[in-house]
Amino acid sequence: MPSPEDNDGQCSLVAAPGAGIELRSFVDGPRLERSSEAAAVSRHARRESRGVPTSRQDLVAALQGVARGERQAFELVYAATSLKLYGIVVRILGRRELADEVLQEVYVRIWRRAGDFDPSAASPITWLATIARNLALDEARRKTAASIEDHPEALQHPSSDDPSADHERNEDLRRLHACLDGLGQERREIVLLAYHYGMTREDISNRFGRPVATVKTWLRRSLAQLKDCLGQ
Amino acid sequence: MTEEDDIDGLAAEYVLGSLDAEERAAVDARRRSDAALAAAIETWERRFAPLSEQTPGTAPPPGLFEAVLSRISQRTHEPHRAAEVAALRSHSGRARRIAVAATALAACVAAAVAVWLAHAPSHAPTTQLAAMDCGGLYKDFWRKLDRDKYAKISAEQLAGVSRMALRAYDACQAGDEPDADALFGRLRRMRF
Numbered sequence: 569m570p571s572p573e574d575n576d577g578q579c580s581l582v583a584a585p586g587a588g589i590e591l592r593s594f595v596d597g598p599r600l601e602r603s604s605e606a607a608a609v610s611r612h613a614r615r616e617s618r619g620v621p622t623s624r625q626d627l628v629a630a631l632q633g634v635a636r637g638e639r640q641a642f643e644l645v646y647a648a649t650s651l652k653l654y655g656i657v658v659r660i661l662g663r664r665e666l667a668d669e670v671l672q673e674v675y676v677r678i679w680r681r682a683g684d685f686d687p688s689a690a691s692p693i694t695w696l697a698t699i700a701r702n703l704a705l706d707e708a709r710r711k712t713a714a715s716i717e718d719h720p721e722a723l724q725h726p727s728s729d730d731p732s733a734d735h736e737r738n739e740d741l742r743r744l745h746a747c748l749d750g751l752g753q754e755r756r757e758i759v760l761l762a763y764h765y766g767m768t769r770e771d772i773s774n775r776f777g778r779p780v781a782t783v784k785t786w787l788r789r790s791l792a793q794l795k796d797c798l799g800q
Numbered sequence: 801m802t803e804e805d806d807i808d809g810l811a812a813e814y815v816l817g818s819l820d821a822e823e824r825a826a827v828d829a830r831r832r833s834d835a836a837l838a839a840a841i842e843t844w845e846r847r848f849a850p851l852s853e854q855t856p857g858t859a860p861p862p863g864l865f866e867a868v869l870s871r872i873s874q875r876t877h878e879p880h881r882a883a884e885v886a887a888l889r890s891h892s893g894r895a896r897r898i899a900v901a902a903t904a905l906a907a908c909v910a911a912a913v914a915v916w917l918a919h920a921p922s923h924a925p926t927t928q929l930a931a932m933d934c935g936g937l938y939k940d941f942w943r944k945l946d947r948d949k950y951a952k953i954s955a956e957q958l959a960g961v962s963r964m965a966l967r968a969y970d971a972c973q974a975g976d977e978p979d980a981d982a983l984f985g986r987l988r989r990m991r992f
Contacts, residue, residue: 651859
């Protein structure tokens with residue numbers, strides 16, 4: 569049984585046939601003390617930044633393990649998703665110290681609510697990202713309006729370089745961007761700023777120098793157009 | 801604009817994140833009892849999901865997972881919490897069964913406390929029992945409120961805080977302990 573230190577940087581998650589999951593190479597073997605567990609998890613998280621091949625099925629199995637109260641599964645979910653969820657939370661909140669608090673709350677909620685996850689209703693990452701976005705938006709609405717900096721990167725089409733993204737998800741993303749493009753540059757920008765940075769109508773109104781009522785009309789029309797374009 | 805359009809537009813803006821604090825809280829409350837709104841929200845979450853999946857990752861600070869674990873095990877002196885943590889740490893079937901039994905027991909205790917609080921005279925002590933003392937937590941929040949700090953924030957924010965405290969109390973009374981716990985936790989950590 570390899571110890572964490574033996575790990576050569578490859579950490580593979582294997583869905584065992586029938587039931588259960590096994591995270592090879594760091595949580596097996598003798599129980600680790602809390603501090604070294606946490607260190608192992610952060611090592612794992614660093615590895616994840618280089619791309620852990622965690623498939624959708626693996627994540628579904630892990631969440632089901634969390635629902636049964638399995639700590640190994642919880643560690644795995646954290647290692648596989650904390651980069652993404654922190655990215656989402658940091659963008660919306662802007663400030664790290666707020667984002668840290670909210671990310672903790674996100675994982676406490678995941679631990680407690682994993683039993684509510686229904687794989688037939690949503691992909692695991694969608695379910696997790698929704699929890700992260702909702703808690704981040706709740707927090708953002710509570711803090712005094714921070715000045716919104718320029719966010720030019722929101723307006724790019726980021727390339728999808730996630731090796732685990734499957735074909736179907738890439739296709740959904742391509743369609744969504746095609747429909748966003750159909751809104752025209754300004755309205756597309758508004759929709760993306762609201763989604764990625766949680767900008768309210770008032771924030772958008774200040775940024776674009778238009779009345780709040782106009783922004784609301786733009787948003788509602790843009791969203792209705794998006795819905796028609798996506799046809800679902 | 802028909803009502804159906806309005807529900808869909810509201811759901812879309814809720815998911816997009818463009819609603820202000822008051823509207824967002826109103827949608828949160830309404831979605832619990834309005835199936836059409838709840839369904840519209842889920843559909844919009846799916847429509848926008850590819851954007852979230854595409855968001856670039858950012859490494860959380862080291863030690864954050866450790867903090868999550870200690871947050872989960874914070875109230876180990878409460879019997880149901882201790883069992884929950886035991887399940888977290890050993891994930892044995894037995895511990896899980898104990899956790900389930902203890903949680904059920906704790907829910908009964910919480911319900912009994914709620915009934916007792918509702919009928920207790922107003923001068924009765926309200927912070928004696930461990931398991932989710934809704935009245936105690938709620939009163940505690942107002943007692944410890946930093947009035948100077950709250951006098952400086954906008955009326956809208958103050959209303960938001962009051963609403964959150966009420967939601968926490970309602971969730972607690974309804975037995976939705978995780979929600980109540982999260983809301984009271986947020987109230988305690990509130991910064992302006």
